[in-house]
Amino acid sequence: MNKRSILSHPAIRLDDVHLNLGQGRAEVHVLRGITLAVEDGESVAVLGPSGSGKSSLLMVMAGLERPTGGDIAIAGTRLGGLDEDALAAFRGKHAGIVFQSFHLIPTMTALENVAIPLELAQAAGRLDGAGIWERAARELDSVGLKQRVSHYPAELSGGEQQRVALARALATRPAILFADEPTGNLDGATGKQIIDLLFAAHEDRGTTLVLVTHDEALAKRCGRIIRMADGHITSDSASKRTSRVAAAS
Known part of the structure; x- marks a missing residue:
């Protein structure tokens, strides 16, 4: 985890965040008074069944959805x-997001897809x-x-x-990486490869990781x-893995 000054800010802070969707009788209370802080360099799993609000929590954390309150x-x-x-520019600077669906542009190669946020950052x-392109x-x-840079999504x-x-x-x-069910469309072995890469980025780059999942393991x-x-x-709470490491140190 990154060293922090006691005067510095958390990577993410939510204070009494609410999210309501729909209106009148159709209104649904998706998030109900969420308060939390995520520190720089943490890895945080948001765990819950379908309909629990976990993906909506990620959306408001990442600035992709405006909360109703808080x-x-x-x-x-x-x-x-x-x-x-300004929000889009701020998000582009501070956050990277991986979804269950890949959201690649089909008419662009792998290299061109990866270059999109870099070109936007250059334009800004x-x-x-x-x-x-080298980056x-x-x-x-x-x-x-490395051998797939010129392939289109349909060829992958x-x-x-x-x-x-x-x-x-x-x-x-980015300082923060958000991942929303990133292995949901993948088989077990392939999903594990993706997760290993996520955690490698977290550990090697000091990236704060917020991972939405329904998978306990x-x-x-x-x-x-x-x-x-x-x-x-x-x-x-701290995961059992973290608790075991702390107890052993």
Whole structure:
């Protein structure tokens, strides 16, 4: 975990966050007063059954969904104070996101897909344009796809497509990596490869990892497990793996 000053901000902070969808009789309370903080360099699993609100929690954490009430801050910046353009730019700088669906552009090669966030960062003045393609190629190499840079999504297996999506999420070297059921469309062996790559990025780069899952065994690979049901946090504790490591040290 990264060293922190006592005066620094958590990577993520939520204060009394609510999310309601729909209106009138059709209104659904998806998140009900969520308060939590995630520190820099933590690995946090959000665990719960379908409909518990875990994916919605990730969406509001990542700034992809505006909460109905409450405050969300990333590295001390309140997301509610940003307009849509500023929020998109802030998200592009600080967060990488991997979904269950790969969301690759079918008419672009693996290399071109990974380069998209780099080109956006360049256009926003956050990145020098020199070396964008080399950097995208390095990210593909880091997930074992050095020989697939010129392949289109339809020419790749599901596991390879998810690795492209992971390389794209990591391309701008974000401080936070959000992963929403990243192995949901993959077989067991391929899914394990993706998870190993996620945790390698977390450990090697010091990236804060927030992982949404319904898989108990996968959740235990994280240092902390947040359990959800019916839009509430029902428990928030260190995983048994972390507890064993602490006891042994």
